[in-house]
Amino acid sequence: MLEVEGLSAWYGASHALQSVAFGVAEGEILCLLGRNGAGKTTTLKAIMGLMPRRAGSVRFRGEEVLQRPPEARFHLGLAYVPEERRIVPGLTVRENLRLGLIAARNRQDEARALDRIAETFPRLRERLDQQASTMSGGEQQMLAIARALMAEPRLLMLDEPSEGIMPVLVDEMFDLFARLRRDGTTLLLVEQNVELALNLADRAVVLDQGEVVHRAAAAELLADAEVQARYCAV
Amino acid sequence: MVDYPLDLLALQVFAGLALGAVYVLLALGLSLIFGMLGVVNFAHGALFALGAYVGVFLLGTGWNFWAALVAVPLAVGAAGLLVERFLVRPLYGRPVDDPLLLTFGLAYVVVEAIRIVFGKQPEPVETPELLAGAVFIGVGYFPLYRVFLIGVAALVVLALWLLLERTRWGLILRAGARDPTILRVLGVDVGRVWLLVFGLGTGLAGLAGWLAAPLQGAAPEMGVPVLAEAFVVTVVGGMGSLLGAVVAGLLVGVTYSMTSLLAPEMAKVSIFALMAVVLLLRPQGLFGRPGGLMA
Numbered sequence: 001m002l003e004v005e006g007l008s009a010w011y012g013a014s015h016a017l018q019s020v021a022f023g024v025a026e027g028e029i030l031c032l033l034g035r036n037g038a039g040k041t042t043t044l045k046a047i048m049g050l051m052p053r054r055a056g057s058v059r060f061r062g063e064e065v066l067q068r069p070p071e072a073r074f075h076l077g078l079a080y081v082p083e084e085r086r087i088v089p090g091l092t093v094r095e096n097l098r099l100g101l102i103a104a105r106n107r108q109d110e111a112r113a114l115d116r117i118a119e120t121f122p123r124l125r126e127r128l129d130q131q132a133s134t135m136s137g138g139e140q141q142m143l144a145i146a147r148a149l150m151a152e153p154r155l156l157m158l159d160e161p162s163e164g165i166m167p168v169l170v171d172e173m174f175d176l177f178a179r180l181r182r183d184g185t186t187l188l189l190v191e192q193n194v195e196l197a198l199n200l201a202d203r204a205v206v207l208d209q210g211e212v213v214h215r216a217a218a219a220e221l222l223a224d225a226e227v228q229a230r231y232c233a234v
Numbered sequence: 235m236v237d238y239p240l241d242l243l244a245l246q247v248f249a250g251l252a253l254g255a256v257y258v259l260l261a262l263g264l265s266l267i268f269g270m271l272g273v274v275n276f277a278h279g280a281l282f283a284l285g286a287y288v289g290v291f292l293l294g295t296g297w298n299f300w301a302a303l304v305a306v307p308l309a310v311g312a313a314g315l316l317v318e319r320f321l322v323r324p325l326y327g328r329p330v331d332d333p334l335l336l337t338f339g340l341a342y343v344v345v346e347a348i349r350i351v352f353g354k355q356p357e358p359v360e361t362p363e364l365l366a367g368a369v370f371i372g373v374g375y376f377p378l379y380r381v382f383l384i385g386v387a388a389l390v391v392l393a394l395w396l397l398l399e400r401t402r403w404g405l406i407l408r409a410g411a412r413d414p415t416i417l418r419v420l421g422v423d424v425g426r427v428w429l430l431v432f433g434l435g436t437g438l439a440g441l442a443g444w445l446a447a448p449l450q451g452a453a454p455e456m457g458v459p460v461l462a463e464a465f466v467v468t469v470v471g472g473m474g475s476l477l478g479a480v481v482a483g484l485l486v487g488v489t490y491s492m493t494s495l496l497a498p499e500m501a502k503v504s505i506f507a508l509m510a511v512v513l514l515l516r517p518q519g520l521f522g523r524p525g526g527l528m529a
């Protein structure tokens with residue numbers, strides 16, 4: 001589904017990613033781990049096309065997309081929920097959801113997509129006409145995920161979705177991720193909550209200082225206290 | 235102070251609203267472009283003049299006022315599309331003074347081009363026959379053309395409001411004013427949105443220029459004072475706020491018109507005094523909010 005090879009990215013002159021390589025197979029959940037500043041967010045941004053200075057190769061569903069703008073990657077079925085969520089203030093929950101489908105090729109199904117999302121996210125259904133910015137952090141995170149799902153992406157990338165969110169909502173969210181995988185959506189998950197993430201994921205890739213330092217099956221890494229302590233301690 | 239009859243004052247308020255209507259059209263364009271693109275368009279006044287001259291040119295080739303009223307905003311808007319595509323776009327991501335200097339320079343180029351083509355002498359523009367004369371508006375007779383001006387501005391405001399609040403495009407604009415990056419992630423070609431916004435804003439400047447022509451004629455430098463006043467309007471209303479552009483446009487028009495009656499020598503100064511007072515009380519302007527389009 002996604003093959004990243006020799007991916008480098010820079011902020012100005014500072015080399016934030018150094019030849020990162022990994023792949024995500026269709027239907028799996030891959031979690032990307034690493035300390036603060038390891039380069040996880042930068043990796044997702046580079047895959048989405050938000051890093052102006054980048055080099056290497058990003059192939060998504062067989063197409064090389066490194067030089068293509070974010071909107072082109074969206075149309076191929078790539079979705080990204082950034083760590084700051086980016087709920088648009090001044091818009092209602094419904095309007096934020098509509099944004100998720102606003103550029104999609106077949107927009108006739110907006111009503112159907114809204115129904116589908118409202119069913120998956122009962123908390124949002126009650127708040128459709130509320131200003132999005134008045135919701136709690138957890139609800140806003142749910143909205144950001146729901147918005148990304150409006151267009152039924154093939155691969156959903158999530159950057160620390162559980163950060164700063166009530167445990168009840170985190171459980172709900174991870175249940176949702178498991179359901180998404182069952183229904184055929186592939187997930188690339190960045191998490192600080194290592195145990196939770198490894199319990200859900202199929203495989204893990206660990207980054208440190210902008211480089212891949214470890215790859216393993218999730219269950220294997222879950223049992224590997226040493227690697228966890230070395231690269232994932234907060 | 236001299237006593238003025240109430241109906242004279244009321245008529246003067248109307249005159250202010252008509253003047254304000256021109257400001258509203260200009261300030262809406264400035265605010266749209268600033269709110270979406272973050273570009274302060276110093277060429278707005280020159281495009282206002284260009285609108286008047288495109289109309290003069292069309293009249294010269296046998297068109298009538300009404301046909302020109304449709305064609306002028308389209309022509310000036312098309313010029314705006316070219317300016318955004320080839321001049322402003324390469325400057326995105328550069329310091330804000332780069333596009334500012336560019337549009338500042340462009341204003342001189344446009345005004346000089348008008349002088350070369352049409353000469354330095356102002357061109358009188360006749361009020362269309364249908365709108366000549368005066369109409370009774372309750373408190374007295376008022377020039378019909380000015381009523382028309384207020385009506386056109388009201389229609390434009392209504393159309394823009396419907397566009398923003400009721401259409402898919404409007405939702406893109408409202409979101410894009412807040413967070414263009416998330417729009418890109420959601421598949422929107424933001425570059426195209428900016429292009430069209432620039433065309434829309436400059437088209438409104440052209441429309442305002444042609445509408446103002448029957449009042450004052452067309453002159454190459456007609457955009458200079460008007461641009462200063464339109465900036466006062468956007469600052470009073472709040473940079474980037476469309477509601478602010480409407481309210482402040484009318485407020486500035488009425489202020490100008492009332493002081494021209496009561497203390498003519500203070501008229502120009504009065505609107506800057508109004509701006510100073512608003513800035514002291516509300517530095518972000520009446521309806522200003524960082525990155526906010528339409529309250």
Ligand SMILES: Nc1ncnc2c1ncn2[C@@H]1O[C@H](COP(=O)(O)OP(=O)(O)O)[C@@H](O)[C@H]1O
Nearest residue numbers: 011014016034035036037038039040041042043
């Ligand atoms: N906008 C930025 N400008 C400059 N440097 C940045 C920026 N964002 C992140 N960095 C740097 O890039 C490196 C990787 O950051 P990031 O990808 O955000 O890490 P993570 O998401 O794993 O915490 C860090 O050293 C960080 O300081």
Ligand SMILES: [Mg+2]
Nearest residue numbers: 040041042083
């Ligand atoms: Mg991060």
